[in-house]
Amino acid sequence: xxxxxxxxxxxxxxxxxxxxxxxxxxxxxxxxxxxxxxxxxxxxxxxxxxxxxxxxxxxxxxxxxxxxxxxxxxxxxxxxxxxxxxxxxxxxxxxxxxxxxxxxxxxxxxxxxxxxxxxxxxxxxxxxxxxxxxxxxxxxxxxxxxxxxxxxxxxxxxxxxxxxxxxxxxxxxxxxxxxxxxxxxxxxxxxxxxxxxxxxxxxxxxxxxxxxxxxxxxxxxxxxxxxxxxxxxxxxxxxxxxxxxxxxxxxxxxxxxxxxxxxxxxxxxxxxxxxxxxxxxxxxxxxxxxxxxxxxxxx
Numbered sequence: 001x002x003x004x005x006x007x008x009x010x011x012x013x014x015x016x017x018x019x020x021x022x023x024x025x026x027x028x029x030x031x032x033x034x035x036x037x038x039x040x041x042x043x044x045x046x047x048x049x050x051x052x053x054x055x056x057x058x059x060x061x062x063x064x065x066x067x068x069x070x071x072x073x074x075x076x077x078x079x080x081x082x083x084x085x086x087x088x089x090x091x092x093x094x095x096x097x098x099x100x101x102x103x104x105x106x107x108x109x110x111x112x113x114x115x116x117x118x119x120x121x122x123x124x125x126x127x128x129x130x131x132x133x134x135x136x137x138x139x140x141x142x143x144x145x146x147x148x149x150x151x152x153x154x155x156x157x158x159x160x161x162x163x164x165x166x167x168x169x170x171x172x173x174x175x176x177x178x179x180x181x182x183x184x185x186x187x188x189x190x191x192x193x194x195x196x197x198x199x200x201x202x203x204x205x206x207x208x209x210x211x212x213x214x215x216x217x218x219x220x221x222x223x224x225x226x227x228x229x230x231x232x233x234x235x236x237x238x239x240x241x242x243x244x245x246x247x248x249x250x251x252x253x254x255x256x257x258x259x260x261x262x263x264x265x266x267x268x269x270x271x272x273x274x275x276x277x278x279x280x281x282x283x284x285x286x287x288x289x290x291x292x293x294x295x296x297x298x299x
Contacts, residue, residue, distance in 0.1 A: 028260045030233065032116035036135030037181060038204035038236040039191055040211055041109055043248070044221060045198035048075055048089050048107035052190035052199065056087045056111075059177055059189035078249070080110070083160040083172040087111035087190060094247040106241070106248050109190070109199070112137060112158045112174035113228060114236035119258035123153035128171075135204065135236040136176035144171060155232055155253055176236070204236060211240045233257030 054069040056062070063084050067074040075091040091105050098104040114137045121129045121137060128143035129150055146169055151159045162169040177188035186192070191201040200207060208229060215222040227245045228235040231253045239245070246252055 030117050030257065030260070031131060032233065032257075033131065033133045033135065035203050035205050036116075036133065036236055037176075037201065038114075038135055038207050038238060039188065040200040040202075040207040040238045040240070042198050042200070042214070043106055043108060043239060043241040043243075045196045046089070046107040046109065047196055047198075048072065048091055048105065049195065050074075050089055051193045051195060052109060053085070053087055053089060055189035055193040056174070057085075059180070060086060060175060062086065075107075081112075081158060081160065081173065083162045083164075083170075086172070086174040090249060092248040094243040096243060106243055108248050108250075110249070111190075111237065112176070113156050114174070114176050115232055115257070116234040116236070117232070117257035117259050119153040119155060119232070120150035120159060122259035123149040125149065132178070132182070134176075134178075134181050136178045136181065137173075138178055139171060139173070139175070141170050146171075153258065155251065155258060204234075204238070207238055211238055214240060230255040233260070 050069045050072065053065075057065065057069075065085065075089065078090050079085075079088040081088055088110050090108050090110060092108065093103045094106055096104040096106070114135055116131075118129070118131055118137050121131050125147060126143045126145055128140050128145075130138050130140070132138050146161070148159075148161055148171070150171060151157075151161060159171050159173045161171055177186070180186040180188065187201040188199075191199040200210065202210075208226060211226045211229075215224055215226075221242055223241050223244060225245065226238055226240060227250055228238040233256065239250070241248065
């Protein structure tokens with residue numbers, strides 16, 4: 001008997017479909033806090049001054065950057081947050097023209113989006129990442145084992161790992177200034193320093209109303225969309241823009257929260273403990289057939 005790759009996948013798929021039957025599956029429930037804090041970023045106001053980067057660096061006591069914060073030549077290349085930089089500003093030229101008929105830039109602040117139902121929290125096997133009621137996706141270094149599943153799960157590709165530290169490496173990302181919000185009653189550092197008020201801090205539901213009011217009051221200025229309202233179930237960081245979001249680095253993502261997919265599959269596969277046995281049975285059959293084929297070949 002010859003088991004093809006297609007046959008093997010079909011057998012595994014059959015076991016998975018059987019395990020996912022409605023009688024065994026448990027409906028996934030959102031764990032999003034009802035009205036967390038958030039930030040609204042208005043891309044029409046951002047001037048790319050990098051003051052938010054500087055404030056983030058100071059509040060989180062991060063190392064000095066290789067390029068000074070007042071050196072705007074760093075905007076010539078696209079950047080990503082890393083283990084020493086929790087937020088960055090990128091500059092795009094999406095095709096708009098300014099009053100002088102020259103290409104007009106759009107500046108975009110990038111950081112952890114602090115999702116309502118975070119994929120990183122769902123993927124973390126030790127509980128090192130948690131979604132807090134104040135909106136922050138909080139990291140507990142004492143629970144982290146460095147598996148980096150959160151890095152693979154994040155749809156925004158944000159968590160960064162301290163590969164340079166072989167002894168006590170950490171997963172690093174924007175903290176949403178957790179201590180300032182939860183204990184001091186303050187704002188995130190970036191929202192406090194912005195000179196043009198491109199970042200508004202407040203309750204997420206109120207920020208959504210504010211964003212939609214800006215769009216309604218000036219439809220010629222804004223794209224009719226609030227990025228982060230629905231993407232992957234919603235995020236604590238929200239954006240309004242005068243250009244299409246995909247033109248300035250934003251990913252096109254589904255509205256369904258990522259854990260709604262992964263946790264439902266996990267619950268279905270491992271309900272009543274019989275589906276792993278079915279899967280192991282398929283794998284055992286494959287091993288047996290493979291061994292028999294090798295024995296016949298040797299004979």
